[in-house]
Amino acid sequence: MSAPSSTTHAPGQIMAGEMAEQPAVLRRILDEGAAGIREVAERIAAKNPRFVLLTARGTSDNAALYAKYLLEILLGKPCGLTSMSTTTAYDAKPDLTDCLVITISQSGGSPDLVASTKAAREAGAITLAVTNNADSPLAEVSEFHIDVLAGPEKALPATKTYTAELLALYLFVEGLRGWGSPRTESGGGAEAAKALPEIAESVLARKDEVRELAARYRFAERMVLTSRGYGYPTAKEAALKLMETSYIPALSYSGADLLHGPLAMVDNISPVIAVVTDGKGGEALQPVLDRLRDRGADLVVIGAQDQVERASAGFALPTDGLAEELQPIVEIMPLQMLAYEVTIARGQDPDAPRSLAKVTETR
Template identity: 70%
Template structure:
């Protein structure tokens, strides 16, 4: 299937690398569950035995959004206070805070970003328990970290990171679930949903014709606002980044709460708004925001349940029945990967060759 989609035109078709990797994601998820889970549980057990007092997460670009997802998981599922590290405090300003007993998680596709490597090494010297989560076990980041998790996405040749993002989300979920020693019943209940994820992901990426039609709607958009709440917020951030780096389309991501504190004023009846509506508490918290957006006449593209998608100007219904909200981000991003790919082509761009090579592998 993936080959057909990537090669349904000449070999030189723009975006063929990105399209192939988007469609590879169901198989990558299966690989993480089958081959990656045992090692992830081992690492989590050793770290849990050291009883970290709080966590710091460090990343750039796409990986930063995966780290944000881990922050939600650690705070909600494990009650572990979390922060997002500011790398420049150590790399530029030379700060050396006491990180004794702190879990420092560095997330990176390639693991070669100099400031990420340097800040992780500084954290380890300051007493932190350092964990690298990468798609490259031979990376500098893996080498300077005490522990490493390989997300097993396989070589990623397209500049927009897609399969390494969802592989990171799933790997981080498995890590956080195992960090508690499996004592919470809800984690055991997630087993069936985890087993369903690859097949559900396959059902989503098979709907590329549906997404292609949606992309036509936004071919001439001048700006997009992306919003969500709770577990969906990292998806909103990642969708905005993908729109910017593949379509060169200005995209602003806001939590629903922040959108109401000022930025709502820029929304009118010509505004394109993409809303990621989780099936759960995050979606419930977002509904008053969606009501305000509809009242302002926004062109509202909703990614969520069938009922929520039907309330938008247009929508993409996700097959989330039986999938807890905490796992839905792994599915939410898939139609948005397809959308950014199709929209880039509609706007005359090749998503495999970002303008002026503005992004490097080390930045994700």
């Protein structure tokens, strides 16, 4: 699929519209999708997989990393992120008996995702596709499928499909965790997630705050993003959004990894964006934040108000009372908006990044 034409739309119009759809998409998943996701989870839980492998590319790879945290923390299941070339290029024949392979893809059309999932099923795996296209080749070759119900996404930078994937994966893991327990009226983890659409609306309404941040960083030559725990996938996804829309080199690191060498490149010129999730991940990041302040870093914090007040700039998230594992669904939104606003400020069109296509045909 080719990039949308920037001559028929105002720059960024499509991306802006799809970001604005996110509260409605989250509601749709909770109202229309939660029961079906729980049913899929129960059928897979009955097979008692011993191990989980997650397969994805690009934005969906960051959603897969989020799922890895969920599965390891909430279920205690060992998880890994697959290297698809082991089967697609090297023709490896792993024994995947009793292994759950979850393949995540917005389009469900990338040939390497389809081929590796087909190979996994032939190797004995339980296969689950999580896509925004129930009629996709990936859904067809998988034993189970979850539709993230985001609706058509036309902008090349994925926004609403990413947060839809996160919520669908959260509900799936909650369904695995609750298998065999009495079914509640709201359907398992859907109750804890009910506040998400309203929180998302409040975050997305604060465009002026994000525009001020964008004006501050429109001339940045590079950015560093960091977090720990559930916030780490957010840092990676935000870096990807900044690179593919504004073309600013954006490097993402776990806070722990940042201290193992990359900290040396941090100065008082290039901004460091820290995603400080309210919970254990944020607590683990505090020593890193202290080191960044000691180095005089231009520190931008996405997190609670008290964390923002100790930074050079930031965006306070209204996540009081929201479980730590759900916060990534809203904490990415101001960073999506930042990527959008920086790109517009630099005179570029975030709807149509150069050299990119909606379906990336890697093999």
